[in-house]
Amino acid sequence: MNKAMASHTATIALNSQNVHYGHLILVNRLHPIRWQTDDSILLDRMRLIDGAHNNVMLENTCAKMLGKLLKACGAEQDIVPVSGFRSKAEQEKIYADSLQENGAEFTRQFVAYPNTSEHQTGLAIDVAEKQAEIDFICPSFPDHGVCQTFKQRASQYGFIKRYAKEKQQLTGISDEPWHFRYVGYPHAALMEKMGLCLEEYIEYLKQYEWSGAHLYADGQSIEIYYVKADERVTHIPVVSGATYDISGNNVDGFIVTVFHQERRDG
Numbered sequence: 001m002n003k004a005m006a007s008h009t010a011t012i013a014l015n016s017q018n019v020h021y022g023h024l025i026l027v028n029r030l031h032p033i034r035w036q037t038d039d040s041i042l043l044d045r046m047r048l049i050d051g052a053h054n055n056v057m058l059e060n061t062c063a064k065m066l067g068k069l070l071k072a073c074g075a076e077q078d079i080v081p082v083s084g085f086r087s088k089a090e091q092e093k094i095y096a097d098s099l100q101e102n103g104a105e106f107t108r109q110f111v112a113y114p115n116t117s118e119h120q121t122g123l124a125i126d127v128a129e130k131q132a133e134i135d136f137i138c139p140s141f142p143d144h145g146v147c148q149t150f151k152q153r154a155s156q157y158g159f160i161k162r163y164a165k166e167k168q169q170l171t172g173i174s175d176e177p178w179h180f181r182y183v184g185y186p187h188a189a190l191m192e193k194m195g196l197c198l199e200e201y202i203e204y205l206k207q208y209e210w211s212g213a214h215l216y217a218d219g220q221s222i223e224i225y226y227v228k229a230d231e232r233v234t235h236i237p238v239v240s241g242a243t244y245d246i247s248g249n250n251v252d253g254f255i256v257t258v259f260h261q262e263r264r265d266g
């Protein structure tokens with residue numbers, strides 16, 4: 001099987017800077033955002049959605065899939081987006097304001113340091129149960145009703161609850177029931193099934209190199225493998241004729257997701 005597939009292999013050459021882009025980038029204190037561009041260039045890839053306080057901006061696919069998830073949960077009237085994309089300047093202001101208003105300990109637990117916030121990627125969304133008053137930093141997102149349905153279905157739409165109490169040592173952030181990160185399907189579902197946070201999952205995928213065994217999801221219909229980045233240009237083998245996504249991991253390489261069958265979006 002592998003040999004037969006190898007004969008249909010094409011190679012894509014990517015500038016290794018692309019390690020810092022894509023739906024699977026790991027962003028935390030150890031792996032800050034390393035975009036070479038100004039925030040404004042990102043705006044091309046974003047779209048505006050209605051939010052609790054103001055409009056919320058999200059990366060295109062993330063916005064589209066959030067809309068589908070809310071619809072599937074029948075939650076369009078009951079769950080509201082609170083905070084999505086933030087520029088570096090906005091994250092700096094939120095951090096500084098929180099230090100003043102809430103003190104250092106609270107801020108360290110709940111507010112990411114500028115350039116270590118997933119919100120700067122447009123791939124993170126804070127959601128709240130719709131109420132008259134919604135807290136901007138710690139919105140209420142309970143474990144019952146429509147919020148619970150959202151949590152149960154999120155991974156099918158590519159979202160993970162990013163910060164769990166039991167993973168705090170690895171993520172550096174306290175339990176945040178309201179913060180969801182888009183990583184795409186099937187990655188979110190695999191992470192949930194294996195109980196891995198993004199830090200662990202990125203590490204886990206490294207065993208599935210192109211030259212060895214690959215990871216499969218949905219039977220054999222989705223194939224996943226890892227390609228370590230070379231210094232300047234990385235040659236990424238892909239299966240020609242299939243649909244695939246390539247994402248950097250923001251650490252040291254690329255993750256390729258091959259869709260052997262078109263997936264319906266749920």
Ligand SMILES: [Zn+2]
Pocket residue numbers: 119124125126178179180
């Ligand atoms: Zn958040």
